[in-house]
Amino acid sequence: MRAPGKHALAFIFFTVLIDTIGFGIIMPVMPQLLVELTGQPLAYATLMSGFLLTTYAVLQFVCGPIMGNLSDRFGRRPVLLLSLAAFAIDYMLMGFAPTLAWLFVGRAIAGMAGAVYSPAMAYIADVSAPEKRAQSFGMMGAAFGVGFIVGPLIGGLLGELGPRAPFFAAAGLAALNFAYGYFVLPESLAKERRRPFEWKRANPLGTLLALKRYPAVMGLAGAVLLWQLAHQVYPATWSFFAKIRFDWSEAAIGASLTFVGVLMAFTQGYLTGKIVPRIGEQRAVIIGLVSGAASMLMLAFATQAWFAYVAMAAGALQGLAYPSMNAIMSKQVPPEQQGELQGGVSAMMSLTMIFGPLVMTQILGRFSGAGAPISFPGAAFLLAAILALCALLIVLRLRRAPEPSRLPETGAAG
Numbered sequence: 518m519r520a521p522g523k524h525a526l527a528f529i530f531f532t533v534l535i536d537t538i539g540f541g542i543i544m545p546v547m548p549q550l551l552v553e554l555t556g557q558p559l560a561y562a563t564l565m566s567g568f569l570l571t572t573y574a575v576l577q578f579v580c581g582p583i584m585g586n587l588s589d590r591f592g593r594r595p596v597l598l599l600s601l602a603a604f605a606i607d608y609m610l611m612g613f614a615p616t617l618a619w620l621f622v623g624r625a626i627a628g629m630a631g632a633v634y635s636p637a638m639a640y641i642a643d644v645s646a647p648e649k650r651a652q653s654f655g656m657m658g659a660a661f662g663v664g665f666i667v668g669p670l671i672g673g674l675l676g677e678l679g680p681r682a683p684f685f686a687a688a689g690l691a692a693l694n695f696a697y698g699y700f701v702l703p704e705s706l707a708k709e710r711r712r713p714f715e716w717k718r719a720n721p722l723g724t725l726l727a728l729k730r731y732p733a734v735m736g737l738a739g740a741v742l743l744w745q746l747a748h749q750v751y752p753a754t755w756s757f758f759a760k761i762r763f764d765w766s767e768a769a770i771g772a773s774l775t776f777v778g779v780l781m782a783f784t785q786g787y788l789t790g791k792i793v794p795r796i797g798e799q800r801a802v803i804i805g806l807v808s809g810a811a812s813m814l815m816l817a818f819a820t821q822a823w824f825a826y827v828a829m830a831a832g833a834l835q836g837l838a839y840p841s842m843n844a845i846m847s848k849q850v851p852p853e854q855q856g857e858l859q860g861g862v863s864a865m866m867s868l869t870m871i872f873g874p875l876v877m878t879q880i881l882g883r884f885s886g887a888g889a890p891i892s893f894p895g896a897a898f899l900l901a902a903i904l905a906l907c908a909l910l911i912v913l914r915l916r917r918a919p920e921p922s923r924l925p926e927t928g929a930a931g
Contacts, residue, residue, distance in 0.1 A: 533660040539687040541668020550680040554617045569624045576628025578867030588636035594704045596636045603630035604691035612684030642847045652790035654840035659786025666778035734846045740911040742865045747904035749873025754881045761894045763822045784836030798841040805838025806909040813902035817895035
């Protein structure tokens with residue numbers, strides 16, 4: 518088996534990047550496409566968009582553990598390549614969609630392909646030394662940040678050519694990355710470390726139950742769940758919140774998303790590798806959670822546009838939290854179960870994508886409409902701040918507990 522070289526992490530980075538660009542690239546044109554396909558006003562298109570997001574999240578929730586366990590059985594490479602091929606097919610299908618039903622089929626395929634996150638993170642754990650995993654996971658966070666910068670920008674520009682053009686561009690990106698991975702990506706999981714595929718371990722609940730013998734993982738997983746649930750306030754409500762609170766135009770909203778994306782990419786792509794080795798993963802988690810909670814709380818009460826940017830800047834270090842938590846959990850699980858661990862994490866994140874947007878948008882609508890008991894558009898951000906603080910309490914409680922012994926550093930390449 519050819520050892521992973523310098524191209525391996527680059528491929529995983531671009532896989533996550535293209536996944537994120539593919540999501541962001543269609544955001545500017547989705548309303549126009551939905552109006553075109555349904556013949557209904559924008560309000561109805563918005564409702565359909567919510568159902569499309571739920572379809573994607575449900576399929577990702579179900580398939581995340583399956584993909585992770587399949588990568589533990591057959592290796593990371595074939596699962597990653599299969600997912601990229603599915604992405605290309607999905608975007609082409611959505612680009613040619615003649616009816617709304619075709620979009621739902623496309624989002625279902627995207628949800629299954631989006632479960633590529635599990636084997637991608639397991640691949641990183643395979644090829645990264647334990648002390649470098651937080652930095653490597655941070656690079657994947659940087660890919661998300663760059664994707665959210667580039668995706669909406671490309672989608673807005675291509676949208677001038679029509680609402681379907683961005684879908685074809687996303688399909689081309691996925692196809693190119695598939696070809697790149699096919700020729701340069703080696704397998705990272707040796708055959709002797711693979712384990713049989715078991716359906717009882719390849720479902721969201723089974724995955725989490727299989728990890729119950731690792732109390733530190735389960736406790737920290739609860740903090741990850743709350744943290745990711747809090748983070749759903751951004752994709753679910755930001756554009757609506759910005760219009761209601763600050764009366765921003767679409768261009769102003771796009772500029773704010775670019776600003777946040779730059780902060781995310783800088784923190785997770787650069788600062789994580791500089792800060793975490795110096796202060797340790799546990800302190801990095803605490804700093805990240807405090808930064809995020811403070812930013813959400815400030816946004817909840819922001820009334821001026823300039824203060825919103827101050828609040829976003831205050832959350833710059835929140836990007837430290839998730840990669841550090843993921844690195845801590847990965848050190849408590851042996852190599853042959855890394856795919857299972859990341860499948861469980863992916864399942865939790867998908868759960869937050871299912872319920873988070875529904876909760877956050879309902880709260881925003883309830884407290885910003887004409888019949889609101891109290892006019893408070895920042896209510897969703899206040900809830901997010903509370904969830905982030907609850908995650909912080911869990912982390913502080915676990916920090917006071919005795920630290921479990923770490924796994925031996927076997928099979929990791931720097």
